[in-house]
Amino acid sequence: MNARVLGLAPSVIRAIHDRKRPDALDLGMGQPTLLPDMAPLEEALAWVRTHGCPYSPNAGFTELRRAISGHFHYPGLDTADQALITIGSTEALYLAIKGLLDADAGDELLVVGPTFPAYQKMGFMEGLPTREVMLDAAQDFAPRADRVLSALSPKTRLLALASPCNPTGRIWPEAELVRLAEGLLHAPQPIFVLWDEVYRDLYYTPTPPPSLARFYPRTLVAGSLSKSCALTGLRLGWLLAPSEVFTAVYKVHQLSISCAETLAQRAALAIFKKPELLSAHRAHYQAQQSALCDAAAELGLALLRPEGTFYALLRLPPRWASDSYGCAMGILEEKNVVTIPGAAFGAEGFLRLTFVAPIDPMREALGRIAEFLAA
Amino acid sequence: MNARVLGLAPSVIRAIHDRKRPDALDLGMGQPTLLPDMAPLEEALAWVRTHGCPYSPNAGFTELRRAISGHFHYPGLDTADQALITIGSTEALYLAIKGLLDADAGDELLVVGPTFPAYQKMGFMEGLPTREVMLDAAQDFAPRADRVLSALSPKTRLLALASPCNPTGRIWPEAELVRLAEGLLHAPQPIFVLWDEVYRDLYYTPTPPPSLARFYPRTLVAGSLSKSCALTGLRLGWLLAPSEVFTAVYKVHQLSISCAETLAQRAALAIFKKPELLSAHRAHYQAQQSALCDAAAELGLALLRPEGTFYALLRLPPRWASDSYGCAMGILEEKNVVTIPGAAFGAEGFLRLTFVAPIDPMREALGRIAEFLAA
Numbered sequence: 001m002n003a004r005v006l007g008l009a010p011s012v013i014r015a016i017h018d019r020k021r022p023d024a025l026d027l028g029m030g031q032p033t034l035l036p037d038m039a040p041l042e043e044a045l046a047w048v049r050t051h052g053c054p055y056s057p058n059a060g061f062t063e064l065r066r067a068i069s070g071h072f073h074y075p076g077l078d079t080a081d082q083a084l085i086t087i088g089s090t091e092a093l094y095l096a097i098k099g100l101l102d103a104d105a106g107d108e109l110l111v112v113g114p115t116f117p118a119y120q121k122m123g124f125m126e127g128l129p130t131r132e133v134m135l136d137a138a139q140d141f142a143p144r145a146d147r148v149l150s151a152l153s154p155k156t157r158l159l160a161l162a163s164p165c166n167p168t169g170r171i172w173p174e175a176e177l178v179r180l181a182e183g184l185l186h187a188p189q190p191i192f193v194l195w196d197e198v199y200r201d202l203y204y205t206p207t208p209p210p211s212l213a214r215f216y217p218r219t220l221v222a223g224s225l226s227k228s229c230a231l232t233g234l235r236l237g238w239l240l241a242p243s244e245v246f247t248a249v250y251k252v253h254q255l256s257i258s259c260a261e262t263l264a265q266r267a268a269l270a271i272f273k274k275p276e277l278l279s280a281h282r283a284h285y286q287a288q289q290s291a292l293c294d295a296a297a298e299l300g301l302a303l304l305r306p307e308g309t310f311y312a313l314l315r316l317p318p319r320w321a322s323d324s325y326g327c328a329m330g331i332l333e334e335k336n337v338v339t340i341p342g343a344a345f346g347a348e349g350f351l352r353l354t355f356v357a358p359i360d361p362m363r364e365a366l367g368r369i370a371e372f373l374a375a
Numbered sequence: 376m377n378a379r380v381l382g383l384a385p386s387v388i389r390a391i392h393d394r395k396r397p398d399a400l401d402l403g404m405g406q407p408t409l410l411p412d413m414a415p416l417e418e419a420l421a422w423v424r425t426h427g428c429p430y431s432p433n434a435g436f437t438e439l440r441r442a443i444s445g446h447f448h449y450p451g452l453d454t455a456d457q458a459l460i461t462i463g464s465t466e467a468l469y470l471a472i473k474g475l476l477d478a479d480a481g482d483e484l485l486v487v488g489p490t491f492p493a494y495q496k497m498g499f500m501e502g503l504p505t506r507e508v509m510l511d512a513a514q515d516f517a518p519r520a521d522r523v524l525s526a527l528s529p530k531t532r533l534l535a536l537a538s539p540c541n542p543t544g545r546i547w548p549e550a551e552l553v554r555l556a557e558g559l560l561h562a563p564q565p566i567f568v569l570w571d572e573v574y575r576d577l578y579y580t581p582t583p584p585p586s587l588a589r590f591y592p593r594t595l596v597a598g599s600l601s602k603s604c605a606l607t608g609l610r611l612g613w614l615l616a617p618s619e620v621f622t623a624v625y626k627v628h629q630l631s632i633s634c635a636e637t638l639a640q641r642a643a644l645a646i647f648k649k650p651e652l653l654s655a656h657r658a659h660y661q662a663q664q665s666a667l668c669d670a671a672a673e674l675g676l677a678l679l680r681p682e683g684t685f686y687a688l689l690r691l692p693p694r695w696a697s698d699s700y701g702c703a704m705g706i707l708e709e710k711n712v713v714t715i716p717g718a719a720f721g722a723e724g725f726l727r728l729t730f731v732a733p734i735d736p737m738r739e740a741l742g743r744i745a746e747f748l749a750a
Contacts, residue, residue: 001623002477008626035427038420041638045413045420052410053608087462090633102377104502121630127479233428233637248376251383255496258465261636262608263416 004125011117012344016328020338025365027353028338030166030310032230034281044266053262058254060085060238061265067272068238074213077221077240084239084250085260085268088232089198091253092222092239093160094122096194099248100158100220103127112148112161114141114168114313114347119160119194129155134346140304141168141313141347145179152187159184162196163209167313167345167352169306171203174210181216192218192245198237201228201278203308204289218242220249225268227310228278236264285310285355288362292355295363299370303353313342313350317373321349327373335368379500386492387719391703395713400740402728403713405541405686407605409656419641428637433629435460435613436640442647443613449588452596452615459614459625460635460643463607464573466628467597467614468535469497471569474623475533475595478502487523487536489516489543489688489722494535494569504530509721510543515679516688516722518547520554527562534559537571538584542688542720542727544681546578549585556591567593567620573612576603576653578683579664593617595624600643602685603653611639660685660730663737667730670738674745678728688717688725692748696724702748710743 016028059065066080076082086092097119101107109123109130123130133151135141148159163172172180184191195212200223203209213219224237241249271277289306296303302315320327324341328351331337342350351369355362391403434440440458451457461467472494476482484498484505498505508526510516523534538547547555559566570587575598578584588594599612616624646652664681671678677690695702699716703726706712717725726744730737 001620002474002627003479004477005474005623005626008630031429032427036423038424041420041423041428045416048411048416048608049413052407053416053606054406055607087632087636091631094631099377099380102379104378118630125627125630231428232430233423233634235632235634235636245376248380251380252377252500255383255493255500256466256469256631257462257610259608259610261462261610261639263638264636 004127008121008125012325013340016332016338016340019332021336024332024336024338025361025368026338026357027362027365028340030354031232031356032227032281033356033358034230034284036230037277037280040267040270040277043270044263047266048263056085056259056262056265058259059250060260061269064265064269064272067269069240071272071275072221072240074211074221074240076217076242077213082240082242082246084241084253085265086237086239086253087257087260088226088235089196089222089224089237090118091257092237093118093194093196095239095249095252096220096222096241097122097128097158098126099252100192100245101126101128106155107157108153108155110151110156110159112159114342114345115162116166117344132346137347137349141170143170143172143176145176145183148180149183152191154189156191157189158192158194160194160196162198164199164203164308166199166309167311167342167347169304169309169312171205171209171307172212177210177212177215181212184216184218190218192220194222195219196222198222198224199227199309201282202285202310204286205307209308213240220245225271228281229271230281234264234267236260236268288355288359291359292353292362295366299366301366301370310354310356312353312355313347314353314369316349316351324348324351327351331369331372335372337365337368339369379502383496383500387700388715391707391713391715394707396711399707399711399713400736400743401713401732402737402740403715405729406607406731407602407656408731408733409605409659411605412652412655415642415645415652418645419638422641423638431460431634431637431640433634434625435635436644439640439644439647442644444615446647446650447596447615449586449596449615451592451617452588457615457618457621459616459628460640461612461614461628462632462635463601463610464571464597464599464612465493466632467612468493468569468571470614470624470627471595471597471616472497472503472533473501474627475567475620476501476503481530482532483528483530485526485531485534487534489717489720490537491541492719507721512722512724516543516545518545518551520551520558523555524558527566529564531566532564533567533569535569535571537573539574539578539683541574541684542686542717542722544679544684544687546580546584546682547587552585552587552590556587559591559593565593567595569597570594571597573597573599574602574684576657577660577685579661580682584683588615595620600646603656604646605656609639609642611635611643663730663734666734667728667737670741674741676741676745685729685731687728687730688722689728689744691724691726699723699726702726706744706747710747712740712743714744
């Protein structure tokens with residue numbers, strides 16, 4: 001058996017969900033509650049009715065690759081040849097980590113935290129030296145280029161970061177991205193960045209989240225339709241990769257998956273032909289975010305106001321500052337509310353709350369959390 | 376960059392297809408020409424209309440896992456817990472090879488050839504010692520347990536084989552499977568078998584292909600809907616794995632893909648509720664196989680009569696016995712017919728022909744091949 005695979009830590013999120021009672025109020029699950037627009041799916045089915053359901057080319061249908069790269073229009077990533085259609089953004093992350101890094105050469109993966117634990121687990125699974133650089137909890141995890149740059153080592157070959165970020169809800173501002181790009185360009189070795197913008201269409205700032213791909217040429221962009229279009233189950237993602245690394249990520253994809261699903265790709269093509277569909281759910285999440293922030297303020301909870309995603313961190317009082325797991329379990333047992341311990345993301349002393357639930361139960365859940373923390 | 380990934384040999388099949396002219400007669404592509412039954416896809420869409428398109432559990436929807444494991448009813452693999460829903464059978468093969476074998480421990484993958492080249496390439500990509508044991512061309516690649524057993528080494532931990540087999544069209548008969556199982560049970564170390572039965576519903580023998588899973592408990596079964604239901608683009612496959620190795624393959628899947636597509640899974644559930652759909656295309660392929668064999672016999676071509684799959688091997692005359700690549704390129708250039716050199720599968724001295732094309736062009740193509748070989 002593959003010892004590295006078996007050695008992967010079990011999921012904290014799963015452990016929490018395994019204890020969930022059927023009538024629990026759930027602020028744990030990050031799954032859109034909106035129904036998707038059916039028109040793109042109907043269009044996909046109509047295509048299959050005429051054409052059958054053949055394989056696409058390994059990298060995806062050329063029209064879709066062209067539509068996605070053209071939509072984002074990132075410098076050096078704006079042609080069909082730069083886009084690979086993947087099984088959600090999960091596969092995109094995996095391809096970048098596996099394709100770009102050589103464990104035998106000691107290539108290091110550096111992950112900017114707190115963040116989704118998959119990047120690090122993928123690094124461990126591939127036998128790669130993997131480190132994490134944490135943004136500062138005292139500054140509410142505000143993105144800071146200098147902090148990240150000072151953590152680079154001569155072996156760092158890939159930097160992974162997300163904006164908007166799960167679980168912090170933070171967005172990297174343009175000024176920090178410019179600083180990050182400059183610092184990376186001056187590194188002695190070429191460093192690639194895996195830029196995860198799967199939440200790019202869910203933002204609550206005056207302007208859309210800026211992308212590092214506009215400032216730094218060695219950027220690989222991972223994205224998907226899961227969050228923006230309530231299509232988590234469609235598993236339709238993409239990786240935009242510079243020419244010099246495309247072959248490496250493409251070969252892993254070709255050999256481990258062959259190609260993405262045809263129906264999902266045809267639906268995605270319909271969506272990118274009407275790109276307003278990508279932001280159609282934003283107003284809904286904006287209202288959810290406001291409701292969450294208002295309720296937390298009324299209850300005196302120390303919520304970090306999210307700039308994007310459908311997650312927010314709640315800062316715990318000193319009693320729980322080094323035991324977010326115990327706190328989440330206590331809230332689950334005593335108050336029947338599901339939350340996720342920040343420790344699962346490297347944010348000890350915080351709980352992660354999801355704001356996809358209808359507003360009334362969400363308010364009720366926050367009230368119970370406040371009671372628990374005040375007890 | 377990952378040196379093992381970049382070191383993967385380029386695809387011979389791709390090299391041939393890159394030279395194909397638009398008006399070529401194509402006996403290369405292994406893609407069903409039938410249109411799929413739309414009812415299961417309509418049913419899947421109706422489900423999404425009501426339920427949205429959420430993630431399934433990582434291993435797949437429980438109902439589907441139960442339906443698949445129950446349908447095959449292989450001993451030790453007949454509960455939902457043993458079934459993992461994958462992105463086509465390709466991912467199933469990848470999970471087994473990556474999850475079961477430990478490169479650091481020197482675990483060896485032994486592949487029974489001639490066969491589809493992916494098993495070996497996956498082994499190379501994972502840094503695993505990978506060997507091939509070839510069935511005997513002089514015996515038309517008839518499956519022989521003794522030949523395989525005598526190739527085992529003390530390091531062999533996984534044996535990969537396909538039945539029905541692409542490209543040979545051969546099916547392992549029950550007597551040889553019993554011998555193989557007995558030999559494996561007496562091996563000093565536990566040996567798992569990756570049993571690829573993706574073509575199990577396309578057989579031209581009086582009875583269906585027997586499965587090793589009935590005779591040997593350490594069998595992992597890979598399958599998909601791609602070939603049986605003309606749904607290659609649906610990317611719906613499965614891996615049935617014994618309890619002792621399930622966690623290892625599941626973790627790789629969870630981390631690299633997250634879960635299979637929801638629409639595809641709902642369509643698969645509709646198909647397994649009407650399992651006659653799995654064999655609905657068999658009569659068509661049986662007619663195709665007969666037409667191919669008849670035409671080859673009329674033309675005096677040395678075709679190995681396929682027992683299953685939609686592929687057959689053509690034995691080349693002595694002039695081409697050690698240059699199937701040159702032969703395929705010559706046929707492509709001079710006769711405008713696409714065939715695949717047997718060398719791509721470890722079957723040097725043969726060409727692989729696909730019999731999915733309409734019968735008249737298939738006959739015409741065979742005629743041109745005969746002309747080329749006679750010249």
